[in-house]
Every structure is written in structure tokens, then in C-alpha cells.
Amino acid sequence: MTPSYSPGDGPSRPGGPARRRPRLTDEETARRMLDTALAMVHRDGLTVGLDHLGFEDVIRDAGVSRAAVYRRWPYKDLFFGDLLRELAGGAAPAAAPALETTREVLDAVLAAHAGDLATPEGRHDLVTELLRATAVSDFEAVHGSPEWRTYLALQATFLSLPEGDLRADVQAALARSEQRFVERVARGWEAVATALGYRPRPGTGFPVIATLACAAMRGLVLMTLSDPGLLDRRVPANPTAASAAADWSLLGLAAAALAVAYLEPDPDVTWDEARLAALTRTS
Incomplete structure (x- = not known):
């Protein structure tokens, strides 16, 4: 490989007094x-x-x-190799939906539907509305994130790397980033589900739900690159058998399918006045 730099390529001297760089x-x-x-x-x-x-x-x-x-x-290729390692180590978590944003959506829906908490049917409708709202906010946040697009590009770049230390390092860093991303999404699902008295069905858990949710998110984000209309597409549906149908985003339909398949009311939760008051106070 021909070096990208030779001693004769040094910086030119300025015409005036040189400013010494620290x-x-x-x-x-x-x-x-x-x-x-x-x-x-x-x-x-x-x-x-x-x-x-x-x-x-x-x-x-x-x-x-x-x-x-x-x-x-x-050689500049050596720098770009180190840069790929840096990017792979941090791209996905920067693009993950923030737990604080999930909480803000939860608070807003609770404030608008606090009266629904009194009955199992009302809580079911409330969870349904939360799935609709959080799916839209999460999809918009991730779709508009340069960090997320970088992460997708890194996945493709990784596949083109030859076998060797750089490929192994990037693969390991991407795996760690992916795990942190899934864990963050899992915490978001857990925060919403437990607040409203739901738990994972036996044999599963929030990490499994989050892994499938991330896969749906990634697939739809990739599809919007060639079909931007998917971001705003809405489908009249009632995927959770709530009291009324509504217009759902595509990611919302995927999230609802996961919730129906993998979540159930927690029998150990007692919806007494103290719990209702505590939950509505947080909103």
C-alpha cells in the first residue's frame, strides 16, 4: 500500500509570523x-x-x-479503522428512544384518561392508547436520528470488511451496542407495563419483547428509506380488542401484536384507591 503522506507533504509556512499550536x-x-x-x-x-x-x-x-x-x-486507512471501532461502540445507544420520553408519553396519556384506571376494561383501553402513542413517538425519534442511520450503515460496512482484527473488533462493538439498545427498549416496555399492572407471560420477559420490537423498528426504518410514506401511514384497526377501533401506525400494530402475545394482567396487583391515587399523582 502506498503511504498517504510523505515528509514533503508537511504544512506550508504562513507568510506572516507563525502562530504556534499547543x-x-x-x-x-x-x-x-x-x-x-x-x-x-x-x-x-x-x-x-x-x-x-x-x-x-x-x-x-x-x-x-x-x-x-x-x-x-x-496511512489514513488505519485512522478510519479506529474510527469504525469508535462508531460501532456507541452508535446504537445514542439512537435509542429515551426512557424519559417514554415516561412523558405515559404521563400525558394518564392525564387525559385517568378515569379509565378504575376498571379492567378501562385499563386495557389505556394500555392500548399508550401503545399507539409511544409507537409513533419512538418511530419518529429513531427515523429522524443521524446516529441510527449511522448504525444501519455500520452494519452494512461491517459485512464488507475482510476477515481480521478490525472486522472482529467492529462485530464485538456492534454486539455490545445492540445489547445496550435492547436493554434500554426493554426498560421502556417494563416501565409502561408495570405502571399499568401488566407482566410478561410465563416463559418470556421484557428482553424478548424488546428484541422483537427492535427488529420491527429496524425493518420499518429500512423500508422508509425507499418508501418514506410508511412513516405517516395509518391503518384503521383494533389489534388489542379494545372498546373502539382507531388509526394505527405500522409500528404501533407491531407493538400491539407483541403486547397481546407476551403481556398479561398481573394478578398480584391490587387496584385499590391508594394505587390509583399514586399512579395519577405521577402524571
Whole structure:
């Protein structure tokens, strides 16, 4: 491989007095370069590969010594390999629906339907409405996230990497990111379900539900790349046998199917006045 840099490629001297750049350690230079490139990718998104990212642009924006950069990474491919490791280690969690957002949606629905908590039928309708609302907010948040698009691109980029240390490192980092993403989604499902007196059916659990929910989310996000209308598509339906039909998003229908299949009322929950008051106070 031909080196991307040679001693004659050093920075040109300015015509006026040179402004001395603070001397950084190799580790500080590396951290600045990787952080700058991460910011550029998160801002613009990642295509399949990193060809759109200019090595010299990263050096300029990082404000580091060109000589120090090439001392650390004699070839730009070595830098891009380290950048792929960084991206794979953190892309998915940044795009996961925030637990705080789930709680905000829960509070809003509870505030509007607090009277429904008094009966099993009302609570069932309330859970149904929560599934409709959270599916829309989650889908919009993930679909509009540059980090999520970067994560999808990383999956494709990983498949194109040759066998070796870089491929193994990226695969392991993506697996860890995926696990954190699923765990975060599982906490969102658990927060809503337990607040309204539901539990997973025997033999399953919130991680299983979250894994399937993430798969549905990913599939629909991928499909909207070629068919953007899917994001706004609504289907008149009653997937949970609630008291009335409503217009459902496609992700909402998938979430409702999972809830019907894997959740059931928790027999250990007593809906007395104290529990009703405590739940409505949180909203």
C-alpha cells in the first residue's frame, strides 16, 4: 500500500509570523481526531463506508498537528479503522428512544384518561392508547436520528470488511451496542407495563419483547428509506380488542401484536384507591 503522506507533504509556512499550536501528546491528538470525525459523521450521517469523510478535513477541524496525526496513523486507512471501532461502540445507544420520553408519553396519556384506571376494561383501553402513542413517538425519534442511520450503515460496512482484527473488533462493538439498545427498549416496555399492572407471560420477559420490537423498528426504518410514506401511514384497526377501533401506525400494530402475545394482567396487583391515587399523582 502506498503511504498517504510523505515528509514533503508537511504544512506550508504562513507568510506572516507563525502562530504556534499547543503541543499535544499522541493520545490527545488521537482523541481530538476521533472526536472530530465522530461529530462529523453524526452531523452528516454515514454512508456505506467512510469515503465521504476527508482525512485532511478532520485534521483541519480537529486543530491538531498534521505531522503528529501521520505519526500516529501513517496511512489514513488505519485512522478510519479506529474510527469504525469508535462508531460501532456507541452508535446504537445514542439512537435509542429515551426512557424519559417514554415516561412523558405515559404521563400525558394518564392525564387525559385517568378515569379509565378504575376498571379492567378501562385499563386495557389505556394500555392500548399508550401503545399507539409511544409507537409513533419512538418511530419518529429513531427515523429522524443521524446516529441510527449511522448504525444501519455500520452494519452494512461491517459485512464488507475482510476477515481480521478490525472486522472482529467492529462485530464485538456492534454486539455490545445492540445489547445496550435492547436493554434500554426493554426498560421502556417494563416501565409502561408495570405502571399499568401488566407482566410478561410465563416463559418470556421484557428482553424478548424488546428484541422483537427492535427488529420491527429496524425493518420499518429500512423500508422508509425507499418508501418514506410508511412513516405517516395509518391503518384503521383494533389489534388489542379494545372498546373502539382507531388509526394505527405500522409500528404501533407491531407493538400491539407483541403486547397481546407476551403481556398479561398481573394478578398480584391490587387496584385499590391508594394505587390509583399514586399512579395519577405521577402524571
